[in-house]
Amino acid sequence: MRAREAIAAAAARLPGDCPRLDAELLAAHLIGVDRSALLLRHLDDAIDAVAFAALVDRRMADEPVAYILGHREFWSLDFRVTPDTLIPRPDSETLVEAALAAAGPAPRVLDLGTGSGCLLLSVLHERPGGWGVGVDRSEAAARVARDNAARLGLAARAAFVVGDWTGAIGARFDLILANPPYVGTSETLDREVAGYEPRSALFAGPDGLDDYRRIIPALGALLTPAGSAHLEIGHAQADLVWEIAAAAGFTPALRRDLAGRPRCLSLRTAQDFGLGEAKRSG
Ligand code: GLN
Numbered sequence: 302m303r304a305r306e307a308i309a310a311a312a313a314r315l316p317g318d319c320p321r322l323d324a325e326l327l328a329a330h331l332i333g334v335d336r337s338a339l340l341l342r343h344l345d346d347a348i349d350a351v352a353f354a355a356l357v358d359r360r361m362a363d364e365p366v367a368y369i370l371g372h373r374e375f376w377s378l379d380f381r382v383t384p385d386t387l388i389p390r391p392d393s394e395t396l397v398e399a400a401l402a403a404a405g406p407a408p409r410v411l412d413l414g415t416g417s418g419c420l421l422l423s424v425l426h427e428r429p430g431g432w433g434v435g436v437d438r439s440e441a442a443a444r445v446a447r448d449n450a451a452r453l454g455l456a457a458r459a460a461f462v463v464g465d466w467t468g469a470i471g472a473r474f475d476l477i478l479a480n481p482p483y484v485g486t487s488e489t490l491d492r493e494v495a496g497y498e499p500r501s502a503l504f505a506g507p508d509g510l511d512d513y514r515r516i517i518p519a520l521g522a523l524l525t526p527a528g529s530a531h532l533e534i535g536h537a538q539a540d541l542v543w544e545i546a547a548a549a550g551f552t553p554a555l556r557r558d559l560a561g562r563p564r565c566l567s568l569r570t571a572q573d574f575g576l577g578e579a580k581r582s583g
Contacts, residue, residue, distance in 0.1 A: 302353075304328045305344040311357045317493065323366050327356045330370050363492045376423035380449050385441035387502040389419040392533075393480055395564040397423045399531040399556050400476050403567065406430045411523060413466055413479040413516060414438075416502060418446030418459070420478045425455050432458040433474075438465055438501065466512070467519040474523055477530035481505065481512040483538060509535060513542050518549045521570060529569045536562035 311324035329339040331353055332346055359369050367373035367388040372381050375389035376397055382388050397420060400410070407430030412421035415435030425431050437443045443461040450459040462469050482505040484490065490503065505511040513532070520530050530551075534542050539555055543566065546553045551568035558564035 302348055302350045303344070304332065304339065304346050304348045307348045307350065307353050308344075311353070315357065315360055316363060317360075323360055324357070326366055326370060327360065328353065331356060363496055365493055365497055368497060373417075375417075375419045376426070378419075378423060378426060378453060380417045380419050380422075381445055381452065382417050383441070383445055384497060385439055385499060386417040386445050387480070387498055389417060392558040392560075392562075392564050393420065394423075395556050395558045396420055396478055396480065396531045396533055397427075399565050399567050400424050400478055400529075401427055403529045403531070404428055404431070404476055408475040409433065409473075409525075410476045410478065411470065411474040412436065413477065414481050414502070414512075415446050415461065416442050416480070418449045418461065420480060421459060422446075422449055422453055422455055424476065424478070425458050426453060433460075433476075434470070434472075435459065435461045436464045436466065436469060437461070438463065439499070442499075466516055467523060470523060472523070473525045473528070475525050475528045477520060477523060477528070478532075479516060479530070480533040481516060483509045483512070483533070483535045485509040508541070509538065510541055510545065513545050517542075517545050517551070517568070520568065521550065524570060526570070529567055531565055531567050534563060534566055536564065539563035539566065542566055 308324045308328050312321040315323050325336050329336045332343050334343055365388055367382050372379055373389055376394055408428055410424055410433030412435040415421055415437045418435050421433045421435045425433055435446050440463050443463050446461045450456045482503050484503045485508050486504050543553050546568050554567045555563055556565040
């Protein structure tokens with residue numbers, strides 16, 4: 302069977318929002334090329350129908366394409382991902398933008414709950430003078446992040462440690478990034494997410510705010526005087542996390558993702574320096 306027919310047949314069966322894209326990615330993976338090369342030059346290649354059917358079956362069972370392929374693009378960089386790490390979301394690029402807007406040329410960066418390392422490594426990629434530390438509770442995730450640092454040529458500027466949020470850290474940083482778990486334990490997630498991604502990276506107590514309550518009060522001791530922290534939030538959590546941040550003495554600013562939803566709160570200890578919307582979202 303040619304790749305072209307195999308892709309068309311799979312696209313007609315696959316679940317999710319972008320079955321054609323997923324079928325193309327699976328076929329490209331099997332042929333050993335990237336998607337654009339597949340579309341330009343390999344659509345008439347013969348494809349191993351049995352091996353392709355095995356990949357399609359995994360996707361039919363709602364396994365995320367990123368886990369089947371073992372990697373995912375974020376900030377135009379290629380990150381290895383495993384079931385030990387959350388899959389990087391485009392929404393989280395909002396945090397990279399916020400951090401870069403606040404960063405000098407050589408920032409010291411801390412990434413709490415680093416997972417694949419995508420936030421820290423994207424910022425370091427954009428700031429060749431910077432260095433940073435990623436923390437994760439999962440040893441397996443820290444190994445994936447170290448591997449990503451090496452693959453991206455950033456290993457000399459990025460260290461990864463296993464620890465429980467800020468517990469292992471005794472230095473101050475210009476930038477702190479965190480995409481903590483923020484889903485309420487009784488919320489229902491798509492099977493694609495709930496069935497495959499690490500629960501410890503998703504759920505954070507009944508209201509999803511448990512980890513903000515732990516992280517935010519600890520940030521003051523970890524920031525340089527002009528430093529800032531950039532936290533991902535669920536789109537309906539801006540006001541609630543804002544309250545936690547204000548109670549801890551921070552001046553928050555809100556940034557929205559590409560869909561216009563609240564996605565990142567940037568916190569400073571002193572004045573707001575124009576990091577985002579200075580007023581509450583209402
Ligand atoms: N944005 C993720 C989702 O798909 C949640 C990630 C997180 O909890 N940090 O729900």
